[in-house]
Amino acid sequence: MAYVTIRDIAHKAGVSIAAVSQILHGKGRFSDETRELVLNTVREMGYVPDQRARAMRSAQTKTIGLLVPDLRNPYFADLVSSMEDELYARGYSTLIGTSAETVERQDAFIGNLLGQRIDGAIVVPQGVNSPGVQSLIARELPLVFVDRLVSGVDSVPFVVSDPYPGIREAVSELVRLGHRHIGFVSHSSLGSFNVNEREAAFRSAVAQEAQLGQGAAVVVDCDSTYVSRKAGLDHLLKAGVTAIMCAYSPDMITMIGLLHDRGIDIGGEMSVISFDDIAVFRLLTPQIAIISQQAEDMGRQGVDMLLDMIADEDRSRGESRYVPTSFVQRGSVGAPLRRVP
Amino acid sequence: MAYVTIRDIAHKAGVSIAAVSQILHGKGRFSDETRELVLNTVREMGYVPDQRARAMRSAQTKTIGLLVPDLRNPYFADLVSSMEDELYARGYSTLIGTSAETVERQDAFIGNLLGQRIDGAIVVPQGVNSPGVQSLIARELPLVFVDRLVSGVDSVPFVVSDPYPGIREAVSELVRLGHRHIGFVSHSSLGSFNVNEREAAFRSAVAQEAQLGQGAAVVVDCDSTYVSRKAGLDHLLKAGVTAIMCAYSPDMITMIGLLHDRGIDIGGEMSVISFDDIAVFRLLTPQIAIISQQAEDMGRQGVDMLLDMIADEDRSRGESRYVPTSFVQRGSVGAPLRRVP
Numbered sequence: 084m085a086y087v088t089i090r091d092i093a094h095k096a097g098v099s100i101a102a103v104s105q106i107l108h109g110k111g112r113f114s115d116e117t118r119e120l121v122l123n124t125v126r127e128m129g130y131v132p133d134q135r136a137r138a139m140r141s142a143q144t145k146t147i148g149l150l151v152p153d154l155r156n157p158y159f160a161d162l163v164s165s166m167e168d169e170l171y172a173r174g175y176s177t178l179i180g181t182s183a184e185t186v187e188r189q190d191a192f193i194g195n196l197l198g199q200r201i202d203g204a205i206v207v208p209q210g211v212n213s214p215g216v217q218s219l220i221a222r223e224l225p226l227v228f229v230d231r232l233v234s235g236v237d238s239v240p241f242v243v244s245d246p247y248p249g250i251r252e253a254v255s256e257l258v259r260l261g262h263r264h265i266g267f268v269s270h271s272s273l274g275s276f277n278v279n280e281r282e283a284a285f286r287s288a289v290a291q292e293a294q295l296g297q298g299a300a301v302v303v304d305c306d307s308t309y310v311s312r313k314a315g316l317d318h319l320l321k322a323g324v325t326a327i328m329c330a331y332s333p334d335m336i337t338m339i340g341l342l343h344d345r346g347i348d349i350g351g352e353m354s355v356i357s358f359d360d361i362a363v364f365r366l367l368t369p370q371i372a373i374i375s376q377q378a379e380d381m382g383r384q385g386v387d388m389l390l391d392m393i394a395d396e397d398r399s400r401g402e403s404r405y406v407p408t409s410f411v412q413r414g415s416v417g418a419p420l421r422r423v424p
Numbered sequence: 425m426a427y428v429t430i431r432d433i434a435h436k437a438g439v440s441i442a443a444v445s446q447i448l449h450g451k452g453r454f455s456d457e458t459r460e461l462v463l464n465t466v467r468e469m470g471y472v473p474d475q476r477a478r479a480m481r482s483a484q485t486k487t488i489g490l491l492v493p494d495l496r497n498p499y500f501a502d503l504v505s506s507m508e509d510e511l512y513a514r515g516y517s518t519l520i521g522t523s524a525e526t527v528e529r530q531d532a533f534i535g536n537l538l539g540q541r542i543d544g545a546i547v548v549p550q551g552v553n554s555p556g557v558q559s560l561i562a563r564e565l566p567l568v569f570v571d572r573l574v575s576g577v578d579s580v581p582f583v584v585s586d587p588y589p590g591i592r593e594a595v596s597e598l599v600r601l602g603h604r605h606i607g608f609v610s611h612s613s614l615g616s617f618n619v620n621e622r623e624a625a626f627r628s629a630v631a632q633e634a635q636l637g638q639g640a641a642v643v644v645d646c647d648s649t650y651v652s653r654k655a656g657l658d659h660l661l662k663a664g665v666t667a668i669m670c671a672y673s674p675d676m677i678t679m680i681g682l683l684h685d686r687g688i689d690i691g692g693e694m695s696v697i698s699f700d701d702i703a704v705f706r707l708l709t710p711q712i713a714i715i716s717q718q719a720e721d722m723g724r725q726g727v728d729m730l731l732d733m734i735a736d737e738d739r740s741r742g743e744s745r746y747v748p749t750s751f752v753q754r755g756s757v758g759a760p761l762r763r764v765p
């Protein structure tokens with residue numbers, strides 16, 4: 084069968100199981116010949132000491148489960164890669180899974196993960212307190228939420244970004260440049276507490292600007308379909324906004340394509356600002372201004388917190404942290420064009 | 425401890441271990457009360473039937489290991505996501521790991537994977553026949569290489585792209601437009617048989633064009649550092665090429681930024697063509713022409729092959745396949761500008 088056991092090694096080498104075990108642990112008295120024969124057989128047959136058995140002895144597997152929503156979203160690819168790099172540097176392997184932004188697939192992966200031997204998990208959860216999340220919590224495995232939290236779940240420490248500082252800075256800059264009608268693209272179908280919080284932060288930032296009147300904030304809500312993003316953009320254009328902010332970067336990527344298609348000049352006729360510091364926004368002409376969540380920093384803090392929890396015999400939980408966002412001004416934001424009457 | 429066992433359930437519910445086991449399997453005669461008490465306790469404590477034990481009974485874990493070089497490279501993020509989607513649709517969970525394009529990290533992940541219970545693995549290998557690859561092969565686990573193969577390893581079936589058709593088409597189009605000096609950016613430090621094969625395909629395509637003379641092909645080799653990519657581009661510019669092809673898309677992404685910095689007009693002063701059909705190339709202005717490897721198709725074929733091998737009791741190996749590449753013409757390729765004398 085596919086899994087080589089110590090019994091197979093013994094059989095192949097023509098020695099007892101006890102002999103193989105002793106030689107593998109550097110114990111017992113054997114001739115160099117026998118020792119070499121057994122070690123060569125181990126190598127040839129690709130025998131790997133059973134991690135489960137080893138884990139039961141050593142109590143640690145040095146393996147961490149990582150769950151993120153979507154690897155096609157470069158923001159999460161960056162976040163998971165930085166956590167993986169940090170964990171590898173600290174001696175841990177990672178088993179990565181994704182939820183495809185659905186609770187169903189998230190819970191399927193969690194179910195699988197609970198059957199593997201891991202020392203802990205870092206999860207970017209879907210918003211709801213699902214059966215999968217509940218069973219993960221019930222296992223009392225060291226667990227940290229990163230980037231998103233689950234409302235109503237207080238027992239899991241988290242590292243998430245605070246949207247307020249970055250959004251306030253961005254709105255202030257737009258107002259300074261002369262914008263008076265600002266669009267905001269929400270994405271409530273994600274059911275993400277954190278993405279929804281960005282809309283609240285935007286409304287609060289607009290309310291604080293004395294120069295913005297009633298109706299200055301135009302909020303549309305879209306989902307991940309092309310049709311809904313197009314409808315959202317149409318609505319914002321009709322409402323006469325001169326700047327658009329997106330809470331969820333995949334929406335901005337589609338909308339940039341749509342603005343190009345319509346020949347609308349980004350940074351001139353329409354200023355745009357997205358969440359997330361991803362490479363594509365630096366490659367475009369003009370470069371896209373962003374609200375940075377400092378994914379690398381957030382990932383590193385999540386890893387720190389988890390490894391502290393694993394090391395702590397008392398299993399005390401980590402202290403939740405908010406990482407402030409910041410606004411990064413780039414060519415996609417300029418003064419609104421005044422139409423010649 | 426962190427792992428809830430059937431013994432813990434029995435203890436908490438005040439029943440025998442045998443009773444818990446029978447109730448979990450829908451067997452035995454118990455009062456509704458007892459049955460409900462046990463099932464509630466199972467839910468409350470987050471008990472998950474041990475996958476290892478279950479696997480030993482059912483022989484299948486319905487879990488596949490996936491190893492890719494780098495999730496920050498959108499080509500691999502697309503490839504792994506499409507394989508994951510396909511596996512999920514067919515009832516399999518996935519455990520994903522990365523090699524960060526190094527043999528050392530690849531082998532570390534393989535070592536970990538071999539200790540988990542999986543039914544098979546799909547691997548985008550680093551080029552060399554490393555100890556990790558050898559131990560994976562020695563385990564006689566169903567195994568498929570996708571996107572890359574390991575030279576000298578004949579026992580593992582693979583699905584890789586054939587670079588010749590796409591590169592030949594691209595070179596023909598450049599010649600038709602009037603290009604007579606074409607640059608090619610290789611990346612031999614990856615040690616990838618397939619990336620190296622692209623250079624051979626380029627040289628062969630150039631040799632077949634009657635209108636191209638000696639010295640028409642200018643090949644530079646770079647690694648993943650900014651410095652080496654900049655030096656490679658400098659060399660090509662000095663050599664007077666009017667078109668550049670990249671074998672490895674991360675190199676093209678850096679070079680596009682460098683061309684922007686120098687104010688060189690892409691599609692006019694310099695035509696560029698990259699490998700890999702990734703979203704960023706469609707977002708740029710002009711859009712970047714590509715040689716498509718049809719990653720989704722390749723991933724699906726790899727999954728098919730692996731699941732066939734798992735289903736086949738005789739463990740016969742799959743038939744290796746080459747997926748033809750194709751050239752996708754876009755705005756980044758135009759006629760070479762003639763300098764006014």
